Amino acid sequence: MASAALTDRRPTDSNMADRKWIARGEERTSLSRFLLGLSPWVVVLALGIYAAGLCLYYGLNQTNMDNRFAFGLWIFLDLGIIALGAGAFFTGFLVYILKRAELRPILNTAVVVGFICYSGAVAILMIDVGQPLRAWFTFWHPNTHSMLTEVTFCISCYLLVLCLEYIPILLRNRQLRKLPSFLVFEHQLHKLVPVLAGVGTLLSFFHQGSLGGLYGVLRGRPFAFRAGIFIWPSTFFLFILSAIASGPSFLMLITATVEKVTRRRLVPPELFRRLGFISGVLLAIYVAAKSIDTLIWLNITSPSVGFAPWQYYIHKPFGTPILFAEIVLFGLLPAFLLTYRRTATRRGWLLSAAALACAGILLNRFVLTVQTLAVPTLAFDEFLQYTPSWQEVASFAGVIAYGVIVYSLSYRYLPLFAPPKGESTHVSGD
Amino acid sequence: MFPGIDGFHWTVAHVVFLSLFFAVVLTIIATVVSAVWRTTHDFRTHQAIELCWKADFAELPESDRRCRHELAGRVISRTCDNAFDCRHCEKYSQFAVLPATGLGASLGLNFSDDRLYHRGHTWVKPAEDGTVTIGLDELADHLIGNPDSINMPEIGAELEINQTAWRMKKNGSEIQVRAPLEGTIIGIGGPKEGWYLKIRPRLDPRDPKTLRHLLRGPEVRGWLSRELERLQLQVRAPNTPPTLADGGVLMRGLMDAMPDADWNTVLADTFLEI
Numbered sequence: 001m002a003s004a005a006l007t008d009r010r011p012t013d014s015n016m017a018d019r020k021w022i023a024r025g026e027e028r029t030s031l032s033r034f035l036l037g038l039s040p041w042v043v044v045l046a047l048g049i050y051a052a053g054l055c056l057y058y059g060l061n062q063t064n065m066d067n068r069f070a071f072g073l074w075i076f077l078d079l080g081i082i083a084l085g086a087g088a089f090f091t092g093f094l095v096y097i098l099k100r101a102e103l104r105p106i107l108n109t110a111v112v113v114g115f116i117c118y119s120g121a122v123a124i125l126m127i128d129v130g131q132p133l134r135a136w137f138t139f140w141h142p143n144t145h146s147m148l149t150e151v152t153f154c155i156s157c158y159l160l161v162l163c164l165e166y167i168p169i170l171l172r173n174r175q176l177r178k179l180p181s182f183l184v185f186e187h188q189l190h191k192l193v194p195v196l197a198g199v200g201t202l203l204s205f206f207h208q209g210s211l212g213g214l215y216g217v218l219r220g221r222p223f224a225f226r227a228g229i230f231i232w233p234s235t236f237f238l239f240i241l242s243a244i245a246s247g248p249s250f251l252m253l254i255t256a257t258v259e260k261v262t263r264r265r266l267v268p269p270e271l272f273r274r275l276g277f278i279s280g281v282l283l284a285i286y287v288a289a290k291s292i293d294t295l296i297w298l299n300i301t302s303p304s305v306g307f308a309p310w311q312y313y314i315h316k317p318f319g320t321p322i323l324f325a326e327i328v329l330f331g332l333l334p335a336f337l338l339t340y341r342r343t344a345t346r347r348g349w350l351l352s353a354a355a356l357a358c359a360g361i362l363l364n365r366f367v368l369t370v371q372t373l374a375v376p377t378l379a380f381d382e383f384l385q386y387t388p389s390w391q392e393v394a395s396f397a398g399v400i401a402y403g404v405i406v407y408s409l410s411y412r413y414l415p416l417f418a419p420p421k422g423e424s425t426h427v428s429g430d
Numbered sequence: 431m432f433p434g435i436d437g438f439h440w441t442v443a444h445v446v447f448l449s450l451f452f453a454v455v456l457t458i459i460a461t462v463v464s465a466v467w468r469t470t471h472d473f474r475t476h477q478a479i480e481l482c483w484k485a486d487f488a489e490l491p492e493s494d495r496r497c498r499h500e501l502a503g504r505v506i507s508r509t510c511d512n513a514f515d516c517r518h519c520e521k522y523s524q525f526a527v528l529p530a531t532g533l534g535a536s537l538g539l540n541f542s543d544d545r546l547y548h549r550g551h552t553w554v555k556p557a558e559d560g561t562v563t564i565g566l567d568e569l570a571d572h573l574i575g576n577p578d579s580i581n582m583p584e585i586g587a588e589l590e591i592n593q594t595a596w597r598m599k600k601n602g603s604e605i606q607v608r609a610p611l612e613g614t615i616i617g618i619g620g621p622k623e624g625w626y627l628k629i630r631p632r633l634d635p636r637d638p639k640t641l642r643h644l645l646r647g648p649e650v651r652g653w654l655s656r657e658l659e660r661l662q663l664q665v666r667a668p669n670t671p672p673t674l675a676d677g678g679v680l681m682r683g684l685m686d687a688m689p690d691a692d693w694n695t696v697l698a699d700t701f702l703e704i
Contacts, residue, residue, distance in 0.1 A: 016602055016694065024698045025491060141437035144447040153451050160458055174704060181469065183485055184478045188468040192461050199457050 021413050023174050028412050038408060041401040048398010051391040052127045060130045062391045071369050073388040074128045077396050079211060079365035081117040081403075082155070083239070084358060087247030088114020088162065089204035092197035094278075102274060105267045108169050108416045109258075110251055115162040116406050120399040122159055127395055147214035154207030161200045165193060172415050205240060212239025215368050222307045224372040226297055234293045235368075241289060245282035246361040248275040249338075249354035256351050258411060266417040269347070276350045280338025283357055287331040294327070311375075315383040318371045326367065330360025483592040487513040489704045493660070494549070498645055501652035503531035514549060514592075516643040530648035537654050538679030539568045546644035548610030549653070550702045552595070554644055556635050564595065564610060565619075565626040569657055570700060574600050575683025580625060587615050589629060596627070600685055603693055608702055610644060660699060665691040 018031040028034070055062045065072045091110040094100040126132045139156075142149045171177060171186035209232065215224040216233025226233040252275050259266050298309040313320045337343045337353035344350055374384050388396075410416055431438065431448070438444060472478040487495070497508035498516065504525050512519045545553040551570035555563045566574075577598040589595055595609035617628030633640040645653055658680065665688055685693060697703065 019694045024489075024695065024704055140431050140435060142431060142448070143437070144441075144443040150447070157451075157454050157458065164458070164462065177485070177704060180478055180482050181473070183482050184472050185465060185469045187481055187485055188472070189462075189465040191468075192465055195457065195461050199454055199461075203454065 021173060021175050023413075023415050026415075034408075034412060038405060041404045041408075044397050044401035045405060047394045048396075048401060051394035052123075052398065054391055055127050055130070055395065056132065060128075062389060064387055064389045064392065068384055069373050069386045071373060072386060073392045073396050074124045076366050076369045077399060078121045078124055078128075079369060080362045081399070082121050082208070082211065083243040083246055083361050083365060084250040085114045085117025085121075085247070086204060086208060086243035087251040088117075088165075089158070089197075089200045090244045090247045091251065092165070092193075093201040096194040096197035097201065102271065105271060105417060106251055106255060106275070108414070109255060111162065111165045111169060112407060112410045112414075112416060113251060113254055115159075115166045116403040118155065118159045118162055120402055122155060123402075124395065124399055125155075147210045147217060150210040151207050151214065154203045154210065158200055158203040158207065161196050161203065164189065164196055165200070168193065169410070169414050169416070173413050204243075208240045208243045209236040212236050212368075215372060218372065219305070221372045221375075221377060222302055222305045223312050223375050224368055225301065225305065226293065227301050234289075234296075238286065238290055238293060241282065241286040242361050242364060245279055245286045246358050248279040249283075249334075249357040251275060252279070252354045253351065253358060254407075256347075256354075262411075272347070272350060273344055276338040276344050276354065279354065279357060280335050280344070283331060283335040283338065283360075287327060287335055290331065291327060294323070307377075312371070315375065318367070318374065322363070322367060322371075326360060326363050330356050330363055334360065479590045479593055484513045486592075486702070486704045490702060491699075493656075494699065494702065496653075496656070497525075498649045498653075499525035499528070501645070501656070502648040503652060504528040514643055517639050522642070537651065537658060539572075539654055539658075541568065541650050541654065543647060546610075546641055546646050547650050547653070548608065548644055550592075550608035550610065551657075551700055552607060552610045554610050554641065556641065560635055561616060561628055561630050562611060562613070562635055563619075563626050563628050565624060566607065569654060569661075569680065570607075572680045572682045573661075573684050573696070573700060574598065574605065575686055577605075580621075582618050582625065582627070583615055585615050585618060589613055589615060589627070596625070601689065601693070603685075603697055605697055605701055606703060611641070657700070661696065664696045664699070 022028050029037075051062075063072065088110045091103055091107055095103050095107055126135065129135065138149065138152045142153070168186045168190045171182045171189075177183045177186070212235035213228075213233055215221075216226040216228060216235035218224045224235070226235050228234050228236065252272055255267055256272070302309055302312075312318070313323070334353040334356035337349055338357070343353065370386065374386065376383055433440070469478075472481055492509055495510050497505065497510045499505045500508045505528070508525075516522045541547065541553075545555045547553050547567060551567045553565050553567050555565075557563065577600045579599045581597040583589070583596060589609040589612055591610070591612040592608050594606045596607050598605040598607070611629065611631055612633070613629035613631040615627055616630050619626035619628070631640060635641060661680075665684070681687060685691075
């Protein structure tokens with residue numbers, strides 16, 4: 001992150017105005033160094049906006065997607081960041097609903113990460129849909145039988161919830177809080193955040209599931225098609241499980257990265273172990289469920305629609321090693337490392353395991369998006385290669401740059417890791 | 431979306447899905463409306479000012495939130511949990527009867543026994559006629575020296591306790607001085623008399639409870655000695671460890687004498703700014 005290194009204790013005159021926006025007692029790098037660190041990301045973001053503009057102005061012919069490859073890099077990005085952003089709703093759920101107060105120090109950063117992930121995903125979806133001016137059609141004329149409708153509704157509502165959760169953090173900025181109306185509104189909204197956390201949990205639960213479900217119902221794509229319970233294919237549940245397993249790991253990685261860059265201890269080490277344990281246990285459950293699901297799919301579901309399991313894995317690079325990597329290397333191994341006491345107490349192992357867990361979820365989303373569409377399903381079909389156009393790559397990079405910029409600005413000017421309100425006040429020695 | 435809109439059907443899927451959706455949307459809207467309504471209510475019932483101060487107080491470092499009884503040496507350690515509002519502190523009378531065992535050494539700063547002190551470095555001097563005078567204490571005065579500009583409120587304006595009483599500018603830094611008491615301004619002292627405000631307190635100053643939240647006697651000494659200690663650490667030369675003082679008194683116009691110090695932090699700590 002650009003909020004880089006520890007600073008000179010004495011700010012120069014040019015930093016005075018900037019310092020007024022930084023929370024008292026917080027040390028941040030000088031404004032010039034901060035802006036210098038951000039500048040490459042601003043360039044990437046500008047390129048991303050230009051590429052997105054081309055796609056919106058000229059249409060989706062700017063991409064390498066077509067009728068067969070209707071899902072590409074953008075959908076992979078959407079699924080990936082929405083899964084990784086699940087830390088926001090899951091942490092809110094643990095803190096406000098299950099009353100796990102020990103996770104409070106990471107709550108603000110979870111909200112900001114969630115906000116970045118979901119707003120980035122919605123931005124990319126707007127480009128991908130290609131007709132942003134008609135985006136309201138999906139709300140006004142909803143197809144209630146479509147998983148995508150549920151996804152659209154839930155993601156839109158949840159982004160609204162995340163905005164409302166982000167506002168109290170934003171209003172705690174040193175200058176904004178000087179406006180009494182802002183401070184009082186922040187106070188009142190903060191009191192209602194548990195309601196928002198509950199709504200967010202409901203929405204996230206359904207849209208994470210529906211994102212998985214929309215693959216599971218693709219009868220014409222047997223690589224993704226799954227049996228399930230009632231109207232929900234197994235991928236519905238696997239997506240929820242994998243998202244809540246990887247969310248805490250992603251939060252750990254983000255926090256550790258910020259700690260490394262700023263050379264400061266931002267949260268207690270026990271919190272990392274707690275997040276790691278939660279992530280590890282959920283990942284173990286996910287791996288078990290995924291393994292059972294894979295066995296059922298390979299032996300029952302797929303043969304029933306006329307596909308032998310080996311047919312999916314004869315096309316390079318989508319061989320069986322990917323399946324092995326997904327379940328063992330990026331699933332079982334990190335689950336073990338995150339929960340085994342000896343490795344979980346060592347920061348290096350813990351963070352490596354968290355990185356593996358996140359990589360596993362990204363690989364899962366990549367495979368479900370790309371391999372599903374690449375594998376031929378009809379006799380006259382061929383294995384299809386897809387390489388994203390530069391406009392797709394630039395938009396993708398633009399979203400990443402957007403995330404880095406928003407997080408860096410939030411870290412610099414907002415109390416992301418400050419003790420929660422009221423908790424720093426205590427009485428001792430009476 | 432609604433009955434009558436193209437695509438809507440009276441089917442279970444439509445009714446259940448859309449009902450759930452509208453329930454969620456209504457919950458979100460109700461949450462925002464509730465927050466706005468409560469905010470308006472807080473302003474209407476004058477609770478907003480108190481909320482703002484409590485929010486600011488909660489953000490102060492623990493070292494700034496020490497109880498007055500700790501400063502006077504009546505208790506070993508106690509963090510104030512009542513936003514410095516000793517008027518309504520249940521523990522006040524329990525500790526106030528204990529003997530003070532604070533410092534006796536001279537601090538090199540003048541503070542008078544007929545004045546009461548607020549943690550935001552203002553003094554309060556009650557007069558016989560039921561009015562009080564408010565001014566900047568000597569430590570703050572020595573820090574700032576002569577301000578570049580000063581923005582005093584107008585006569586007749588209302589002061590709220592712990593909110594901004596007046597603003598000053600010095601070397602590009604804006605300083606907001608917190609009001610030690612609530613009341614109506616009835617007089618303003620200019621540069622020749624030393625900047626001060628004369629106010630008629632909203633509550634009766636003859637009632638001991640009205641001025642109870644202000645520091646006095648040994649509490650002032652304990653508080654100022656800690657403030658001086660903090661200041662000494664904050665204005666030390668860059669990249670040097672804290673050192674013991676070797677005597678001397680605080681000079682006037684420290685901001686001019688040490689322009690390179692981190693005045694942003696020093697002023698925030700001195701005037702209880704967040």
